[in-house]
Structures are given as structure tokens and as C-alpha cells.
Amino acid sequence: MDAFARSRGFAAAALVLGLTAAGCGTQDDSAEGAQPVADGQAVAEPVRWTGAFCGGLGEVIRSAEAMDATPSDPQAQQDSLLAFADSLQQSLDATTAELDGLGAPDVTGGAETQQIVLDFFTAASEATATQREQLVALDPDAPDFEQRLGEIAGEGAESELSGGMAEVTGNPELATAFRDAPECQQMSAPPR
Numbered sequence: 001m002d003a004f005a006r007s008r009g010f011a012a013a014a015l016v017l018g019l020t021a022a023g024c025g026t027q028d029d030s031a032e033g034a035q036p037v038a039d040g041q042a043v044a045e046p047v048r049w050t051g052a053f054c055g056g057l058g059e060v061i062r063s064a065e066a067m068d069a070t071p072s073d074p075q076a077q078q079d080s081l082l083a084f085a086d087s088l089q090q091s092l093d094a095t096t097a098e099l100d101g102l103g104a105p106d107v108t109g110g111a112e113t114q115q116i117v118l119d120f121f122t123a124a125s126e127a128t129a130t131q132r133e134q135l136v137a138l139d140p141d142a143p144d145f146e147q148r149l150g151e152i153a154g155e156g157a158e159s160e161l162s163g164g165m166a167e168v169t170g171n172p173e174l175a176t177a178f179r180d181a182p183e184c185q186q187m188s189a190p191p192r
Contacts, residue, residue, distance in 0.1 A: 042103025046177035049105040053117060053168075054184035056095025060124075061187070063087045074140035077149070085132040092125040107173035116168055 044052075063084060096118060104114035134152045138145060168174070178184050 051181035059091035
């Protein structure tokens with residue numbers, strides 16, 4: 001498995017693990033310091049909000065899974081990775097727009113939760129755009145193509161994928177919504 005495939009696999013695993021933690025999250029009943037969604041701000045029903053969140057993560061994971069067979073020809077590999085980056089960025093941006101349109105989940109600390117998630121998807125999209133630019137600049141005929149490709153893959157969005165998500169997935173008011181949203185159920189179902 002090449003370095004980029006390993007990086008993709010890690011990213012998809014991080015997303016799935018985050019979702020699993022949400023479904024079985026630790027129940028911290030303390031709401032110390034948490035604020036309700038501010039008056040006048042759009043609020044979303046928690047199951048609908050978590051459904052949009054999981055639907056977006058599901059698209060990201062499906063994009064990664066579609067890349068399992070990396071071509072051996074360097075030009076085809078570069079083209080495939082660019083198509084993957086485009087698909088990934090489109091999924092991340094669409095999820096950001098959908099969640100932003102829905103508004104914060106109607107839970108204690110919903111505005112903070114919303115901002116964490118919007119920041120997450122935005123940062124992951126920006127990291128993907130940066131990687132795409134680096135991929136475009138690669139010369140598939142260069143003798144160090146594989147090494148440079150591995151370096152680009154190593155600069156992935158893992159920190160964006162894991163940072164801050166524990167706060168979202170550990171929110172006790174969202175735990176039930178994560179379990180009830182059909183999009184989240186689909187993600188936690190075993191593959192067929």
C-alpha cells in the first residue's frame with residue numbers, strides 16, 4: 001500500500017472512529033460553561049443536524065474507499081489522486097454549506113458545537129486544496145515522484161480530522177441524535 005493510500009485509510013478510519021465515539025460516546029452530564037444557542041440564530045433539530053454531519057462524513061469516506069485501487073502508472077496515479085482531491089473537497093464544501101444553512105444544533109453549547117464542526121470541514125477543505133496544488137505541481141516522470149507523493153500525503157488533514165471532534169461526539173445531548181439519524185446508522189452498519 002502506497003503512502004497516499006495509507007494516509008487516506010488513516011483519514012477514513014479517524015472519521016469512522018469519531019462517529020463511533022459519537023454513537024457510544026461518553027456521557028458527561030456536566031454542562032459547566034456551556035451556553036444555549038443565542039436568540040435569533042438559526043437552530044436545527046439535533047437528529048437532522050447529526051444526519052447532515054454524518055452524511056458529509058459518509059461522502060468523505062466513500063470518496064476514500066473509491067480510491068482503493070491506485071494505478072501503478074505515475075500519470076494515471078496523479079490523475080486519480082487529483083480526481084479524489086476534487087471529490088473530497090466538493091464533499092467537504094457541500095457539507096459545510098448544508099450545516100451552515102441548517103444552523104446550530106438545538107442543544108446546550110450548540111453554537112460552539114456548530115463552530116467546531118464548520119471549522120473542521122473548512123480546515124479539511126483547505127488542506128485538501130493545498131494538497132491538490134502540490135499534486136498538480138508534481139512531474140509524474142520525475143525519478144522521485146513516489147517519494148514526493150508520499151511527502152504530500154504525509155501532510156494530510158489528520159489533525160483537522162481529529163482535533164475538536166471529541167467535543168462534538170462526546171456531547172451527551174447529541175449522543176441520541178447520532179444514534180437515531182439514518183445517515184449515522186448507515187455509517188455504523190457493517191459493510192455488505
